Amino acid sequence: MISLPRILHPRHAQVVAKAVLWAMTLATVGVLFYIIYFVLRRGLGHVGWDFLTEMPRRSGSVGGIFSTIVGTLYVTGVGVIVATPIGLGAAIYLAEYTREGRLTRIVRFGAESLANVPSIIFGLFGFAFFVTYLRFGWSILSGGLTLAFMILPTIIRTSEEALRAVPASYREVALSLGASKWQAIVRVVMPAAAPGILTGIILGVGRSVSETAAVIFTSGVSLKMPHSLFDSTRTMSVHFYTLTMESISEPKAYATAAVLVITILLINVAAYALMNRFTRKFR
């Protein structure tokens, strides 16, 4: 046994350790609150109904951010609509149709790896594949599909965990009452897992809304109101990036950031509320 040299009386060491750990925890939460405070203090004053509902004019230095809100909704919407069925399908396969083995390990490793790919790489891939090779151009479609790949691992993982959390007895009961395996999954397991699955989707939405690098390469930076899936659009985070990097307008940049931060906070609160409800249900 190696023991640390005793500098302090154990009782004092205990107090010191507690204080240090408490300070570290406080620092973590403190940084979060400071960032939120920093952004909101500079931005919130410029956010009003007009800012949310007016079109941006003169590169965004005047007017609001309406078209970027719409653009964010469209790109995120495409991403989630594409990723949810694929992710849910993969999760159902992993949780219900395979035994733990080489295949599930490979799939899970693949999904985890996908989750750790830097988003700018997704952006470059999306640009090369959707924008140029498939000729979708800078568009909502290209950006949405790129985001779909990016949030896929989150949706797979949370959905799989949600499905696995459903007691095995529910499946037995359904089968014993004349349900097929598929009917048991659709009518009993999925409804029970729904809050957990929804949590994964909401986290995916959050990630899509906040993503910059992957969409700037794939959806472009157009400030015009998009009218089809093939129109270029600018999301809120790309708008913030452009306003800042090109020194267009600091107040407008922080106002956009404030809207973005509040949106993400609301999304996360919703996700955690759902997750809590879900875990309580099976305890």
Next chain:
Amino acid sequence: MSGDSGTYALVKIAARDVEIRYRGKVALKPATFDIRTSTIHSIIGPAGSGKTSFLRSLNLMSIELDGAAIKGSIKVDEEEILTIRGAEKLAKLRRRIGIVFATPQPLPRSIYENIAFGPRIAGTKKKADLDALVEESLRSAHMWDEVKDRLDLMGTSLSGGQQQRLCLARTLALKPDIVLLDEPCSALDPISTYKIEQSMQELKGNVTFVLVTNNTKQAARVADRTAFFLMGELVEDGPTSKIFTRPNDQRTGDYIEGRFG
């Protein structure tokens, strides 16, 4: 329900040399006995005797869910069931042979929806038909008067005893001609236990019950015939009164009198 037209089928379930293994390990050595139509047949024995394995083999859940390999033959109404495969045929079998599990397992939905679950999947869609089934099943399980005004209450919010009677009602809603019960009263209060036993007695005209129980007194109270399983072996099977008073095998008497197990 089944083909009882004309001839009275005395034997409902005929087990011949039924051997059950899990990954090579024997859970039940070749067992042969009959379960008669419209009787309550109890299976008693200590833990690990193979009685639940046998019960779960009667609706093939042991094969599908537990990975059991079964040799021998189990005939229900003279038809072999061990060769049944495929979702549709399994579903049909399980509508005929219902099961109530040891711990009450209501699904997280209303009392009404718990009971309507099986019939809906079987294709009953009309509200009036479902309403009638729900009422009839709850009456059979001696529960109707307790819950008739709150059928939309979550099944999971009932007391343990009520939950188990709900599960019995849910099984009965499919109009099975065999009901398997896997230690259904092991976690219940005496009143709920009494009501379930009463239901079995009343229903056995139309339903054959196979009751696995740890409680020898329960077997003595309700069963017409009793089989004694011990360490994966069918020791003996016979009329309950004989098993409990003049067993053929020394071990049966020892178990019943509580000398082991």
